[in-house]
Amino acid sequence: MGPNDELAEELRASARKALDDRMPTTVLRQVIDTEDGIDRSLYALAADLGWLGLTLPESVGGSGGSWHELAVVLEEIGRALAPLPMIASVVVAAGAVMLAGDDEQQQRLIPGIADGSAIATGALFGASGRPDEPLAARVERRDGSLVLSGVSGFVPDAHVSSWMVVAATDGAVPTLVVVDSSAPGVRIERLDTTDVTRRLAHVHFDDVVIPSANVLASADAQHVIDELVRRAGVAIALDSVGGLERVVEITVAYVGEREQFGRKVGSFQAVKHHCANLLVFSETARVAGRAAADAIDGARWVEWAAIAKSYSGDTYTEATRIAVQCFGGVGFTWEYDIHFYMKRARLSQQLFGSPTYHRQLLTRELRSRTAD
Amino acid sequence: MCSGWKHVDKGERVHFDYSDEELSFRKELKGFLDGELPVYFEFFDLPQQERFDRSMEFVKKLAARGWLTPAWPVEYGGSAHAPWQQMILSEEMIAHGEPRTGQYMNVNWIGPAIILAGTPEQKEYHLTRISNGNVVWCQGFSEPDAGSDLAALRTSAVRDGDEYVINGEKIWTSNAGVAEFCFLLARTNSEARKQEGISIFLVPTATPGVEVGDIDAVVHPGAFHHVVFTDVRVPASCRLGPENEGFTIVRKLLANERVGVARYHRAAGYLDRVAKWCDERGLLDDSSVIETLAHARVACDAARVLVYQVWDERTRGLHPDESAWVYRTAAVNAERAVSEAAFKLMGAEALVRHSHADNQFEWATTAGIAGGSYEMQLNSLARVLLGTKG
Numbered sequence A: 001m002g003p004n005d006e007l008a009e010e011l012r013a014s015a016r017k018a019l020d021d022r023m024p025t026t027v028l029r030q031v032i033d034t035e036d037g038i039d040r041s042l043y044a045l046a047a048d049l050g051w052l053g054l055t056l057p058e059s060v061g062g063s064g065g066s067w068h069e070l071a072v073v074l075e076e077i078g079r080a081l082a083p084l085p086m087i088a089s090v091v092v093a094a095g096a097v098m099l100a101g102d103d104e105q106q107q108r109l110i111p112g113i114a115d116g117s118a119i120a121t122g123a124l125f126g127a128s129g130r131p132d133e134p135l136a137a138r139v140e141r142r143d144g145s146l147v148l149s150g151v152s153g154f155v156p157d158a159h160v161s162s163w164m165v166v167a168a169t170d171g172a173v174p175t176l177v178v179v180d181s182s183a184p185g186v187r188i189e190r191l192d193t194t195d196v197t198r199r200l201a202h203v204h205f206d207d208v209v210i211p212s213a214n215v216l217a218s219a220d221a222q223h224v225i226d227e228l229v230r231r232a233g234v235a236i237a238l239d240s241v242g243g244l245e246r247v248v249e250i251t252v253a254y255v256g257e258r259e260q261f262g263r264k265v266g267s268f269q270a271v272k273h274h275c276a277n278l279l280v281f282s283e284t285a286r287v288a289g290r291a292a293a294d295a296i297d298g299a300r301w302v303e304w305a306a307i308a309k310s311y312s313g314d315t316y317t318e319a320t321r322i323a324v325q326c327f328g329g330v331g332f333t334w335e336y337d338i339h340f341y342m343k344r345a346r347l348s349q350q351l352f353g354s355p356t357y358h359r360q361l362l363t364r365e366l367r368s369r370t371a372d
Numbered sequence B: 001m002c003s004g005w006k007h008v009d010k011g012e013r014v015h016f017d018y019s020d021e022e023l024s025f026r027k028e029l030k031g032f033l034d035g036e037l038p039v040y041f042e043f044f045d046l047p048q049q050e051r052f053d054r055s056m057e058f059v060k061k062l063a064a065r066g067w068l069t070p071a072w073p074v075e076y077g078g079s080a081h082a083p084w085q086q087m088i089l090s091e092e093m094i095a096h097g098e099p100r101t102g103q104y105m106n107v108n109w110i111g112p113a114i115i116l117a118g119t120p121e122q123k124e125y126h127l128t129r130i131s132n133g134n135v136v137w138c139q140g141f142s143e144p145d146a147g148s149d150l151a152a153l154r155t156s157a158v159r160d161g162d163e164y165v166i167n168g169e170k171i172w173t174s175n176a177g178v179a180e181f182c183f184l185l186a187r188t189n190s191e192a193r194k195q196e197g198i199s200i201f202l203v204p205t206a207t208p209g210v211e212v213g214d215i216d217a218v219v220h221p222g223a224f225h226h227v228v229f230t231d232v233r234v235p236a237s238c239r240l241g242p243e244n245e246g247f248t249i250v251r252k253l254l255a256n257e258r259v260g261v262a263r264y265h266r267a268a269g270y271l272d273r274v275a276k277w278c279d280e281r282g283l284l285d286d287s288s289v290i291e292t293l294a295h296a297r298v299a300c301d302a303a304r305v306l307v308y309q310v311w312d313e314r315t316r317g318l319h320p321d322e323s324a325w326v327y328r329t330a331a332v333n334a335e336r337a338v339s340e341a342a343f344k345l346m347g348a349e350a351l352v353r354h355s356h357a358d359n360q361f362e363w364a365t366t367a368g369i370a371g372g373s374y375e376m377q378l379n380s381l382a383r384v385l386l387g388t389k390g
């Protein structure tokens, strides 16, 4: 354990304590019943604890930390199922502005993200929310101004955002623009999805005028979009790592208590193997997720990002299926927590590219490497 | 759609076709269903009371056509049609969201249990009502501490003169909120081996002391209940079969339940809808899409041909437990395969509540538990296969 890891473990302990205190599942149950489904006071606390600005540069209100630490926070959030719009706001929206924005844009937009006074998101895909399908939003120049129309599908946390980064086509090429979520012509259609701990929306743009200061100046927007998909994918993989860890704990605890045939059900070989498989999934997803977080900006980043997202997507869903099976009937009741994980796993699997999509990326990356 | 494979005669003959008569029955039935239920919908998505009202109305029409209990003997309100009619019915019903709701159980095993073990009075009263399609039953087996270990149930029925006094708690009782009768398992002898002290009671849920509560469930909201019995007095004539022989009767009849639900057919129906969804998006030229669809399709059709084999054995008077268990596990695997395929193909759109993927996912998740867990089915099979105990 290097000094880096001691710091990380301190951060983990404080994050776990904060989330245990503020977001036990008893509180989660109340938060998901509210209109917006997020806990703003917890978000403010996340800002105070420095989670939001962790990887943002000091010049824009961050603390210039690394993904090694961000990984810890994301894992703890996933473990607690905390309904915090952090991946959308910090990883995707702020990430886009840091990658593609100019100085003025960064100074204007990022401090609010770091101090939690603003929540933002990224609307990066077409109507189906898949990275491999064409964009369905476009910009046109009309009477000297830039106008956005069309739709972006399955946008996380759009309903609580004050601005969003939108990927749209400009003629034949993609471009990235910042859109004020309350601008005339922006309509946020909330979706009724099964994961109640995170909200998605289709965002419709009806001739939304984009000030020229809000066009992110990047020569290659597609490159930026691809990088955001990788980062968001790894962030979700880390959320899944935390979730998996908790799934193992609560399942092992349940089968160690529940008795049938005069024995703990956890003493039956079939159930033992289920639990052992959960551990294999959890441990493997953890090393893959952390390896990816540490690989950011390195030579094997693209590869690790694809591995982490595809592996965690499939194992988190499979692990929660097995876990629910271990719970038997009570797994289908609101009273137990396991179903929250099952649904969060499903959403995580599909958001920012499915396992299939990420495996294809991996194959392409490996091929391009051997071609070099 | 697969029109049907059936009649797999181990090693000898394999007939994959329905007879002309059976095919025309299926066609007539489908025509009727398309008229009655013009749009596909999940009955389970309806609020409980509406589901109940619509189902009652529908089942009466089904009964009036002789299509509720066609395979039953004529003297009990059936028309003694070949059992394949019941198979066709079970497939078409589930393909239309199971509009019989809880009454499918009456046809599959509650009625047959009464035919097997009922007194002339019980037969006269209950079988008439069941075959007319105007009574809903629930199954009062599981208890908080008796799930997989059903024989550990503790609800007691104590003889007091001409009555039994029942005390205890049942859980996960589907349809108890609307059921008029409960097919109840209760302990009548606490001294005997646990399987040998259980009796069956046909209990009117309106009896004083029966209290039905809701379980806050994440699947099929409103369908799950717990039922508490506090000093419930029923006449001894409510007991079905000899005292303490309830478990033997139920074991025999539950084999019917295992093969009576055409899970593979509902799953295949969802798969058809997913395929159509892919087609509308121009995805059917992609070989990985075709492979994913075909993989799940094979799982459904494998389960189908397995259940046809069991059914065929039944028609020849055999009651093989083993092949019923093999079928049951294959049907759960088919449910899971379709659910996985639907998520894989539909991507983020699968996440919307009541998408094809979401609906199938719900069925696939409960499939491994409802009616006995997947692990318990495998235990039973392994026991036979390996000749081991436990």
Ligand SMILES: Cc1cc2nc3c(=O)[nH]c(=O)nc-3n(C[C@H](O)[C@H](O)[C@H](O)COP(=O)(O)OP(=O)(O)OC[C@H]3O[C@@H](n4cnc5c(N)ncnc54)[C@H](O)[C@@H]3O)c2cc1C
Residues within 6 Å of the ligand: A258, A260, A261, A265, A268, A269, A270, A271, A325, A326, A327, A328, A329, A330, A332, B138, B139, B140, B141, B142, B143, B144, B146, B147, B148, B149, B171, B172, B173, B174, B175, B366, B369, B370, B371, B372, B373, B374, B375, B376, B379
């Ligand atoms: C949708 C649905 C509808 C239902 N409807 C009804 C109904 O109408 N009436 C009714 O009476 N019941 C009903 N049930 C209850 C159902 O029969 C029980 O849930 C089931 O028998 C499992 O029992 P349990 O929930 O207590 O799980 P448990 O028995 O506690 O099992 C927990 C886990 O331990 C495993 N396990 C237990 N024993 C062993 C063993 N010996 N070897 C290996 N693994 C083992 C199980 O496979 C499971 O994974 C319904 C359940 C569902 C999900």
